[in-house]
Amino acid sequence: xxxxxxxxxxxxxxxxxxxxxxxxxxxxxxxxxxxxxxxxxxxxxxxxxxxxxxxxxxxxxxxxxxxxxxxxxxxxxxxxxxxxxxxxxxxxxxxxxxxxxxxxxxxxxxxxxxxxxxxxxxxxxxxxxxxxxxxxxxxxxxxxxxxxxxxxxxxxxxxxxxxxxxxxxxxxxxxxxxxxxxxxxxxxxxxxxxxxxxxxxxxxxxxxxxxxxxxxxxxxxxxxxxxxxxxxxxxxxxxxxxxxxxxxxxxxxxxxxxxxxxxxxxxxxxxxxxxxxxxxxxxxxxxxxxxxxxxxxxxxxxxxxxxxxxx
Amino acid sequence: xxxxxxxxxxxxxxxxxxxxxxxxxxxxxxxxxxxxxxxxxxxxxxxxxxxxxxxxxxxxxxxxxxxxxxxxxxxxxxxxxxxxxxxxxxxxxxxxxxxxxxxxxxxxxxxxxxxxxxxxxxxxxxxxxxxxxxxxxxxxxxxxxxxxxxxxxxxxxxxxxxxxxxxxxxxxxxxxxxxxxxxxxxxxxxxxxxxxxxxxxxxxxxxxxxxxxxxxxxxxx
Numbered sequence: 001x002x003x004x005x006x007x008x009x010x011x012x013x014x015x016x017x018x019x020x021x022x023x024x025x026x027x028x029x030x031x032x033x034x035x036x037x038x039x040x041x042x043x044x045x046x047x048x049x050x051x052x053x054x055x056x057x058x059x060x061x062x063x064x065x066x067x068x069x070x071x072x073x074x075x076x077x078x079x080x081x082x083x084x085x086x087x088x089x090x091x092x093x094x095x096x097x098x099x100x101x102x103x104x105x106x107x108x109x110x111x112x113x114x115x116x117x118x119x120x121x122x123x124x125x126x127x128x129x130x131x132x133x134x135x136x137x138x139x140x141x142x143x144x145x146x147x148x149x150x151x152x153x154x155x156x157x158x159x160x161x162x163x164x165x166x167x168x169x170x171x172x173x174x175x176x177x178x179x180x181x182x183x184x185x186x187x188x189x190x191x192x193x194x195x196x197x198x199x200x201x202x203x204x205x206x207x208x209x210x211x212x213x214x215x216x217x218x219x220x221x222x223x224x225x226x227x228x229x230x231x232x233x234x235x236x237x238x239x240x241x242x243x244x245x246x247x248x249x250x251x252x253x254x255x256x257x258x259x260x261x262x263x264x265x266x267x268x269x270x271x272x273x274x275x276x277x278x279x280x281x282x283x284x285x286x287x288x289x290x291x292x293x294x295x296x297x298x299x300x301x302x303x304x305x306x307x308x309x310x311x
Numbered sequence: 312x313x314x315x316x317x318x319x320x321x322x323x324x325x326x327x328x329x330x331x332x333x334x335x336x337x338x339x340x341x342x343x344x345x346x347x348x349x350x351x352x353x354x355x356x357x358x359x360x361x362x363x364x365x366x367x368x369x370x371x372x373x374x375x376x377x378x379x380x381x382x383x384x385x386x387x388x389x390x391x392x393x394x395x396x397x398x399x400x401x402x403x404x405x406x407x408x409x410x411x412x413x414x415x416x417x418x419x420x421x422x423x424x425x426x427x428x429x430x431x432x433x434x435x436x437x438x439x440x441x442x443x444x445x446x447x448x449x450x451x452x453x454x455x456x457x458x459x460x461x462x463x464x465x466x467x468x469x470x471x472x473x474x475x476x477x478x479x480x481x482x483x484x485x486x487x488x489x490x491x492x493x494x495x496x497x498x499x500x501x502x503x504x505x506x507x508x509x510x511x512x513x514x515x516x517x518x519x520x521x522x523x524x525x526x527x528x529x530x531x532x
Contacts, residue, residue, distance in 0.1 A: 075491070079340070083493040089447060089483045095490045278493055279342060 005239050006059070009184055013052055020045045037202075043283025051281070051290070055187065059180050063111070066165040066183060071107050076287035077295075078103065078157035080277040084268070085149035090139035094130050094150055102126055102154055106162050113169040122159040127151055157288070160295035163302040170302075172241050172309045181239040182305065185247075186254060189233045190297045191290075193255035194262070196232075197225030214266040222259060229255045241309050250304060254297040261296030265289070320403070327404040328379055332372035335365070339481055339494035343373035346524065347500030348471050350375050354434050355469045355501075357382070358458055360451050360521060361438035362479030365489065367407070369478055370436055373496045383408050383428060384436040408435065422460050429465055437461070439517070445484055451522055454514040462504040462513065469501035472517065474524035497524045 024042045028034055058065035078098060087095060102122065109118040131147040164186065168179045201221025209217050233251020237244040265288060269275065278286025335341050359370055367384035374382060388409040391401035401407045408428050410421035425435060441455040462470060474497040482489045502520055504513055522528065 079491045079493060082490075083477065087480055089479070092483055092486055092490065095480075096488055099491050100488070278340070280340070 005178070005181055009181070009239065010056060013056075013188075017045065017049055017052065020048070040283050047281045047283050059184070062180060063165065063168045066168060066180070067107055067111050070161060070165045071103060073287060073291065074103050074107070074158045074161045075099065076278075076280055077161060077291055078153055080280075080286045080288045081153040081157050082150075084272045084274065084277070085146075085153060086142065087146065087149075088139055088141060090137035091134065091146060091150070093137070094133050097130075097133070098150065098154055098158075103158055106158050107165070110162050110166045110169065115169070118162070118166065122154055126154060130154075156295050160299050161291065163298040164294065167298075167302055167305070170306055170310050172305065173311050175241045175309075178239075182241075185233070185236055185240050185251075186298065186301050187294065188236065189229055189251040190254050190258040190293050192232050193225050193229035193251075193258055194293055196228045197221040197259070200224030200228070210263060213263060213270055217259075217263065217266070226252060226255050226259070241305075250301065253304070254301050255293075257297040257300050258293030261293045264296070265292035324404065324406055325380065328371070329376065331368050331405075332379070335369050335372040338489050338491050339369065339477070341369055341372060341494045341496065344495055344497040346497050348469075348498045350378055352378060352381075353469060354429070354432060355382075355471050356429075356434065356458075356461055356465075357436045357471045357473050357498075358439050358517065358521065359436065359473040359475050359496075360444065361440050361442070362444045362475075363482045363484070364443075365478050365482040366438065366475050367436050368405075369475060369494055370473055370496055373498075378434070381432070382434040382436060385410055385425060385438070387412050387442075389413070412441070421457070422464070425457075425461060426464055429461075429468065435461075439514075443484060444479075450525065450528075451518060454518050456510060456514070458517060459504070459510045459513050466504055470503060470517065471501050472499040472521040472524060473497065474499070474521060476526070495526075497526070499524045 024038070024045050028038055028042060031038055054069070058069040082095060082098070106118070106121060109121060130150055134143065134147055134150075164183060167182045167186070170179060170182070172179070172182075197217075198221070200223075201216060201218045204220040204224065205216070205218035207219045208215050209219055209222060230248045230252040233254075234244045234248030236251075237247035240247055242250060265277070269277065276285030277288035280287050281290055284290050357370060359366060367386070371379050371382060371384065384405070384407045386401060386407045386409055388411045391397050391407060392409055401409060408424060410424050411418045412421075414420060425437075428435060437457065439454040439458040440452040441457070442452070444450075444452050446452075458470070461468075475494070476497070477492050477494045480490065481492050481494060499520055502517060508516075
């Protein structure tokens with residue numbers, strides 16, 4: 001059997017996760033009583049197995065698989081987001097519309113590759129019609145605050161998120177049929193950067209970047225994580241249409257955006273007085289706790305590839 | 312009723328219960344928080360805040376299946392007995408306990424209806440506010456006396472306060488389709504009537520016990 005890039009990738013990921021599982025098992029065995037950090041680490045690694053498995057399975061079905069998977073990811077993220085925001089009973093129809101219309105329409109636009117409407121459906125049509133509908137309800141209590149929260153919710157959880165499967169619709173010359181690897185490249189570098197920032201932060205972290213928002217995000221973690229994720233991206237150039245330095249630069253920009261995403265998400269959580277968005281993914285918190293970096297990086301990554309690499 | 316009908320009836324109720332619990336989970340990702348009470352097969356009276364028709368479904372879906380099948384929600388006959396469809400849902404699918412809110416001479420007294428169910432060994436879910444709370448600025452209405460009367464008549468049964476979070480946002484009054492939002496049901500420590508405790512004192516204490524379970528109240532203090 002000929003091994004293609006997808007197989008190499010799967011083997012690589014299994015090796016990395018197996019190493020992580022072995023290390024955490026050794027650490028757990030050495031510790032007399034498992035500390036909360038160790039228990040959490042084991043939980044996190046187990047969740048990574050599931051996430052990589054689900055993503056890999058979806059990728060086997062190409063565009064259909066990834067689009068359907070991201071419909072669910074958007075649904076879970078939007079549900080967590082809206083739960084945290086202040087809503088009133090008069091918002092009922094807008095809220096229902098976000099789940100019942102905006103998610104399906106946005107992903108239908110991804111599926112049909114209707115790029116023109118895909119980019120403006122939410123920021124133009126929804127952003128104008130949602131407040132109109134809210135105004136029609138006649139409830140002006142905290143009007144601007146409610147409308148802003150609703151728009152941000154669909155922006156982050158649906159619009160930004162939908163740019164991941166939309167990568168499969170980009171016509172990159174000489175890269176036909178391999179677009180699924182672009183998704184893999186983005187997710188590995190950005191999620192890898194999260195993990196590397198966590199590791200560098202745990203090992204060397206001293207000075208917090210924004211102490212009032214998140215004490216666990218440190219300069220040491222940020223610099224170490226970004227630098228190593230950039231190298232990781234450069235080393236993965238073979239699965240992309242980029243050369244090594246381009247791959248490194250794009251990985252760097254994506255991971256920097258990912259860091260901003262995590263920072264903004266932390267600020268929102270801090271403001272709402274919660275630690276996690278939800279409890280869907282054991283050890284990690286909710287879907288948004290895992291996807292916050294992805295939603296900030298996906299649109300930027302998408303447009304870089306679209307501007308410089310598509311015909 | 313023949314043996315077969317009873318058996319069929321039970322099967323339909325079991326299927327409906329599981330289906331509704333599944334739907335409740337798919338829409339709200341509902342998660343029970345056992346903060347002082349754990350699931351057990353003891354007979355109990357669960358009392359909860361009430362703002363949505365989905366409340367008792369959400370609460371029941373947090374219980375393990377066996378316990379769920381022995382737990383019946385108390386609902387208003389003037390609402391759930393009004394149309395044929397509502398009666399079908401309330402009686403045949405969900406086996407709720409319907410009580411008349413307006414006591415007249417020719418209907419069975421609500422207390423008697425509830426005590427009869429407890430006598431059969433089933434647990435109850437009751438909403439001591441007596442009606443759905445539609446005031447967004449009021450977290451919990453004053454309790455009606457039903458809870459006190461039950462506690463007085465059956466001091467052997469545990470009273471469990473249950474705070475239902477967000478359900479009024481998921482399914483507001485008069486709406487049919489639920490908005491998917493995360494919900495939790497927080498089960499507090501069991502409480503009982505202290506001997507000699509007066510009605511008002513007990514109702515105030517149980518109301519406070521329920522209010523204290525709201526996680527948002529804790530974080531804002």
